[in-house]
């Protein structure tokens with residue numbers, strides 16, 4: 001058998017199904033599919049092309065280089081690419097010429113955008129800080145940002161496409177207060193003479209739970225990867241499908257006597273004569289050392305805990321007298337259909353969220369794309385034709 005030792009299977013049909021379902025829920029509100037961090041570790045290009053094949057009109061990718069990468073593989077200007085975290089030394093010229101949408105939230109940055117304009121106006125979304133205190137103009141700095149945007153728009157150098165904010169999701173009341181601040185900022189812009197054509201505020205959680213925050217567009221990442229954010233709500237509860245399945249092949253098995261110390265520091269000792277199976281996935285691949293004692297993997301539909309320390313490249317499981325052999329498939333997380341844990345459960349077990357788990361699956365884990373959507377643009381990309 002020739003399966004790679006470790007792999008992340010990416011089910012593009014599942015992504016597509018999630019996209020269709022979420023669009024149905026949000027209708028008639030526009031959906032921006034968020035794909036920052038290499039599409040949450042799933043691989044930017046195939047995910048983006050699958051979304052484009054499904055007719056998506058808005059994609060959020062965080063940075064200009066990622067957006068230009070999508071333009072370079074043929075994502076046309078019919079698809080708006082939103083970016084909002086910019087290197088302070090970035091020259092915005094290529095972004096503007098490629099019609100990449102720029103989230104801008106302070107005067108010096110907006111000035112740099114305006115200065116870079118050449119052939120066509122820059123498409124700008126004005127970012128407002130409604131309480132998260134990351135980027136975004138504060139209520140104090142907002143009027144100056146709006147005034148500069150207004151002047152630049154009148155001079156034909158920029159087009160103000162939208163205003164946006166991002167919520168802290170700390171409590172319903174905090175989010176209500178944040179959106180009230182945002183609404184006041186949009187009103188302030190209007191008073192200053194700037195019309196804001198589009199407003200976007202909500203991400204996965206608020207987009208589902210706070211209908212009144214959907215405004216003109218919601219920006220969703222996690223839901224589309226089948227990782228819902230609400231406490232105690234599984235993907236299956238919502239009809240969403242986890243997109244990534246992390247699997248490996250048993251690399252070796254070894255019969256060992258009772259009281260054998262296993263892996264670094266001997267934090268695990270066998271309690272009987274038993275078989276150890278070597279799973280060739282380690283913390284370099286995104287299985288945290290913390291997973292010992294918290295994570296179980298599935299082999300042939302049965303769960304086994306990690307035995308001993310997770311090492312950089314591997315860990316062991318104690319399979320007792322079960323007939324586990326070299327080459328057998330080990331499912332670390334997936335849809336849950338074959339009795340494996342889901343990434344949401346990994347997040348809970350490890351004191352984090354599923355997003356962190358999928359984003360940290362290492363670069364040496366090959367992503368294998370599956371599903372009937374491996375046609376059209378995605379197929380061309382995977383064949384190296386884009």
Ligand SMILES: *Cc1c(COP(=O)(O)O)cnc(C)c1O
Nearest residue numbers: 034166203204205219220221222
């Ligand atoms: C990550 C991010 C999103 C998407 O968040 P999800 O919870 O994954 O849907 C939306 N907007 C901004 C600004 C983000 O950084």
